[in-house]
Amino acid sequence: MVHSLSARLLVLTVLFVAFVDAVIVVASVADFRRDWLDDRLWESQIASLAVAAASTSALQREALATAMIVSVRYERGDGRVLVLGNEPEGPLGAYYDLRASSRLDLVRDGLATYFGGSKGLVRTTGPARNGPGFVTSVFDEAPLAAALAVHVRHLLLLSLLVSAFMVALVYFTLLRVLVRPLQGLASHVAEFSAAPEDVRRVIGESRRRDEIGTLQRSLRAMEEQIRHALAQRQGLATLGEAVAKVNHDLRNILATARLVSDRLSHNEDPGVRTISVTLMRAIDRAIELCTDTLRFGRPQELVPRPVRFALQPLAEEVGRSVGLSEDSNPMFLNHVSPHMEVDGDPEHLFRALQNLMRNSVEAIGDGFGEIAIRCYDMGAESVIEVTDTGPGLSEHARENLFKPFKGSTHAHGAGLGLVNVQEIAHAHGGEVRLAKSDSGGTIFRLHLPLRSDVALRRATG
Incomplete structure (x- = not known):
């Protein structure tokens, strides 16, 4: 007392x-x-x-x-x-x-x-x-x-x-106006912290117009955010358990498909052999993705193995993986120079560019359009640019980019594609930026530092 x-x-x-x-x-x-x-x-x-x-x-x-x-x-x-x-x-x-x-x-x-x-x-x-x-x-x-x-x-x-x-007048006035409300807030915070997921424990609306009222409204907003975050976290945990089970079975199915596609590589038809190579690479990446998903809950970071490699063949392969070519609709334009090389993990960058191109394909939809990829050096970093002629991102998508389950670029998406792209870019010591998005199209730029900068950031990070 x-x-x-x-x-x-x-x-x-x-x-x-x-x-x-x-x-x-x-x-x-x-x-x-x-x-x-x-x-x-x-x-x-x-x-x-x-x-x-x-x-x-x-x-x-x-x-x-x-x-x-x-x-x-x-x-x-x-x-x-x-x-x-x-x-x-x-x-x-x-x-x-x-x-x-x-x-x-x-x-x-x-x-x-x-x-x-x-x-x-x-x-x-x-x-x-x-x-x-x-x-x-x-x-x-x-x-x-x-x-x-x-x-x-x-x-x-x-x-x-x-x-x-x-003294009595001032004390009881301040006790009623200031101290009692603060004591109520303190006891409410303790009660809310005991079960923050319970909606009944969120503080009620305040009609006060002074600083105490502002504090009560701010506390209510914070408690709502915490409650929603906990609910989302619980949902993700349940979803994670289900995805882990599905991935376990899916990996076995893909292993069987890998054996079948391996037999197609021995077919005498050159076209079938070419398709089988692409199919086998896609299945291998799917198996690796399932394995990574099963390891997702473990306390480890995404660690790339950067090497210097030519970007044009990888960009071409990414285009084929999402069904793009020069004759497709939308049309795929690979403007990457054959001599252009970048520093990074090819498998990780494949996934990042595949997410960006898939978003572009879904943005254009059934209409006519173009999707282009180009790369250029800018000082101590390489910039990979993916452009499309779609209608541009919505205001909601632009405000919630790189936020899981909120920043989807289309109606039925989960909003995880750009999150994966950002994670891969940060793992390489770079970043992904939305350079433009309007009725004339969308441009995403993936900034990757040179290999010496990557090594330096990983050593000091």
Whole structure:
């Protein structure tokens, strides 16, 4: 309880109010003392004027006793001096000159009188009222000390009552407006973390317009994202188990197809042998992909084995794997120079380019169009460019590129193709970029560093 936010708030409120009260009391002590001294000087001035009109010993004594003073010296602006009473013999307890006293002097002298008590007879000089001149009075400081003590006692009592009311008002207001909502948020976060997949534990809508309301709305949005992410993760885990089982059986089926296609390679027909070679390579890649899928859940990274190789034959093979040629529709244009070489893993780059070209084929659909691939060097990297004349990507696809299950380029896609392309590009130390996508077509660029840069990034990564 001592370390709770409400307890700290209460302690801080009491300390702040006590500090303000102390400042008020100190200032009040100085003001009360100054006013008391001014009153004595004013009464001394009145007494001196009255005695000047009728100067008798009895009247002087009565005037001095009424003003609670021992002697008065009133020096008027016209040069006249009025004296009342006899100057006491011996040293006085203190001398105060209100004409030259600063605010700090008044505070210091007031505290000294309150805590130190009376100094006996003191002399005080101050300006005269209602005209020029000044008045000097000698009086006993004991009545001032007594009156000051009573004033401070009453002031402290009043301050304590007002402060207690203000502390209670401020504390309960902040407790209701600030502390209780924060405590509710803290307890809700703990409750939500116990079962974040439960939709009933998501915080409700907030109608507050202050910072607490903003925090509550932000927390609700975050909890919704966490809940959806957990649901998606659970779905992926279930899907992964199913895919692993399917891949296990599919790999066996592909192994049988590999044996059959191997027999086709011995056929005497040249066309059949050419097709069988392409078919065998496709089956080998499918078997390897199934094997990689079964290993997907293991904690390992995609590690390419980069070599320098000619890109044109690989691009031609990728085109055939998705059913493209110069006579197909869409038409496939291989603009890669026969002398163009790149650094990378051929199998990985085959999969990346195959995903990009398949997206282009699906984008064009049954209409007439062209799909082209070209490659050029740009400083310390090679750039492979895949272009198509399709209608371009939708706004949703552009906003969610490279996001699993969100960035599909067509209606029935899973959105994993571009994710695989990005993963392969990053494994090579490069990246894939969407250079253009509008009604005139789409351009993807695959940036691959030179082999020395690949080795450097893998060594320092």
